[in-house]
Amino acid sequence: TEWNVSLWGKRRAFTEHVEKLAELVSEKTNGEFTLKISYGGLSKNKENLDGISIGAFEMAQFCAGYHRDKNPSITVLELPFLGVETLEQEIALSMAVYQHPAVKKDLARWDATLLMPSPLPQYNLVGVGEAPKSLADFEGLSVRATGGIGKAMATVGAVPTSMSASEVRQAMDSGIVKAVSFAPHAHMSFGTIENGKWWTTNLNPGTVNCPVVVNTPALEDLSDAHREALLGSVDEALEYYVTQYESKTMEAWGPALDERGIERVTFSDEEIAAFKEAAAAPAAAAWIEENTARRLPAQELYDLVTGMVANGS
């Protein structure tokens, strides 16, 4: 059996778990079951879920925030200020949400079965100009931040501006936006740190959730041995991903900042609490209301996530 896997961009930290999965599956089945990974050749990233639903390929990665209406249930994981601190915690939360019956049903509309997350650390801002000393300094600051993070930034007076990721560097260099919100690996690959002057260490307004899914009929068609080889390799692939992300990206991140003399801006606990107060509760309330209207058990999903965070899992 050969499966086509649709990813996008280039091979990077963000795709290492899929690469590892392909390696493990092939090993365990003596090459009888292989995953053929394509970077952008099979679909545009925003259409990966469509491709799964059509049956054009068997496995794909996408981010929930690209198209909230396609996958409303998992956008709970993208709410601002959930308080997630580690990649392991992000994995545990995602896996719990992915197992929820309402979430399974939501993705079943696309013939998709959620396999594993691609955990990313919290987004933070890299900016030019004077570093903000307090949240009040965000007043009127133009920020490239989309979706929920953009809304969160607006609650402290920042001006969220939308543009494609490929224009971000130019927009920041030319002063159209003063700050950009990304995960560290994206700050490095889109070059925002090249001219950036400061980085917020603990704003942590949230992150994106980017699952890897498989086409459900294809999964059911697999022989028991092959399916076991696939599902049984997920944990190891994720472990590998976390090691890679932490060793490669996070270890490169600090020195990358130092090399360029980028100032680290850390806000006091009170300020973060105030920010959270202003942004988190309204966003959560809006999310619950919106998704209850979609006949999702929105409150239950939200409680599941916040409960797990509170329990420190």
Added chain:
Amino acid sequence: MEPIEIGLIVSGGMLVLVVLGMRVAFAAAAAGMVGLIWIFWAKFGYDPARFGKALTIAVKTAGQVPHSKISSQALSLIPTFILIGYLAYYAGLTKALFEAAKRWLAWVPGGLAVSTVFATAGFAAVSGASVATSAVFARIAIPEMLKIGYNKQFAAGVVAAGGTLASLIPPSAILVIYAIIVEQDVGKLLLAGFIPGAFSAVIYGLLIIGLAKTIKNFGPPVSGFTWKERFAALPPALPIVFVVVTIIFFVYNPFGGDAWGTPTEGGAIGAFVVFVMALYQGMRWSELKDALLETAKLSVMIFTIIWGVLIYVRFLGFAELPSAFSDWITSLSMSPMLILICILLAYAVLGMFMDAIGMLLLTLPVVYPAVMALNGGEAVSAAESTFGMSGPMCAIWFGILVVKMAEFCLITPPIGLNCFVVAGVRDDLTVQDVFKGVTPFFIADAVTIALLVAFPAIVLWLPGQV
């Protein structure tokens, strides 16, 4: 059958359709559709009972492409660039520009021809389309050259060649399309086209001066303009400068402050400025409607080619053809530079028979990864690379080379669109006349391309500054 073989057979079939005279956009879409059906059916082992399923998957896969690929912010530059060109007619910008160039430059040997080249280069800074540029200047510049005794074939050749500058000097629709196919920074590529475009204009100018000095009774210089007349010609041409400056400020603020916007916004604002000027010149709704319809038609034509070809490219992705070609190129034992030159020569041949945009869309998904692999990959550093430049810089350099080749194919027989347009404007000229007149410019273009290959800094210096 292996996917790669299917890829090759279907590609051959597409060429047959194109030669048969099928509209290129649909020939590509047809090839892509047939190819996808074939690939999925092959995956099902050609089981007749599962043909329906293969067909459904293929049709739905192809059916995503038009909307999904066209809904892109970067592609929005194309219609706004075209709109700028059409509105410029109504604003009277082109005529004023030629008059100014004439009064300032016509005193050199071959003066009027040199003026024409620089006027087209100036217009290129507001126009994104070569064919339109040649058409306008054929009406404005050729009569004046004939009046003072230019060889009519040569006069026509100057205008045909000068028009090609529009696709290198920003804004340029072709450069934007290249940037999108290869997923590179649009702003940097547009910036990178500026010096090579101006460089091309200078080489054209030098060629004309050289010819005027060696050939008797070529084109006498035109002297006698007073400084007063020279300065009097400037204000009417100022609006062009104003539009150019506006667009520049959207990419990069030369005074060190913030730029006013992104390149995609710059194109749209440029169009707005020309629109206001055209209104000021008394443009009416019926004329605006004509301009909008013409813009729509040209945009639709280009977008149809884009999604048609991208259906075919989607099929190539499933057939794994691009990676196979890239592996093959990098396994060749020739020197990388020689391979690059062979690729450029192949473009010169292909460009004789094809439209520039169609040619890029068809070939780049296969050729571009190969060239990047030759240089050492997308992420290679300048020090470790084959051509002595980083991955992103190589993408820019190759883009400018390819677009220069695409310009070249606008003036080469048998299908050189610019030459057809110039011959069409002038009743006293045949297409053969124009092709004859444009021949010297092949040499100029060959020299330009050789210099751009030998000295990549000409291309890379400016984008390296920002």
Added chain:
Amino acid sequence: MAGSSLVLTDDSRLSKIDQRLYKLEGYLALLSGLAVFSLMLLAVFSVGGRNLAGQPLPGYVDWIEQAMPLIAFMGIAFTQRDGGHIRMDMLVGALRGRPLYLAELITTLVILCVMLLLVWGSWAHFDRSFDFSAPMWSSDSSMDISLPLWPAKLLVPVAFSVLCLRLVLQVWAYGSALITGDDTLIAVPLVADAATQAAMEAEHVSAHDK
């Protein structure tokens, strides 16, 4: 080249239908043109809002992405009617009479088949983004401000259907010419040789040149 070719008309039923359809196609194409114009205004609002009022247009990119299908697809049949989709006409330019009609009939039939399949495929693409039971009937939305995508996706099968009508008409025209062997083709773009075509293009330009 985008140049318009000559399309002959007479008082036959075929030609009357052609002219009716052409009118509809013209309105749709004008919609394309107006969408380009709105793109320009959108940029003015976005840039002006950001630089003068300190408040950029929310979801600027999302709005552009909504306008693009309007520009790219609405004029597709209009362009086909005028022969504006480019092709290599070296071969068909050399043919005359029945062989020419046969070649045109074959390629037009192929286009019709592809477009019928694409009406199906693009409808399916729309259908996946459309859900009667969801808020705003949306099951696919834009990235920044969550605009429903189904209206833009619906434009594609609609525009492609109009193109299919146009193609049926052209198949009819070429088919009947093939049967009767008439010298004059009605309702389809004539193959001018490239030079004549360029002359018409140039005429168009000069009409606007003042």
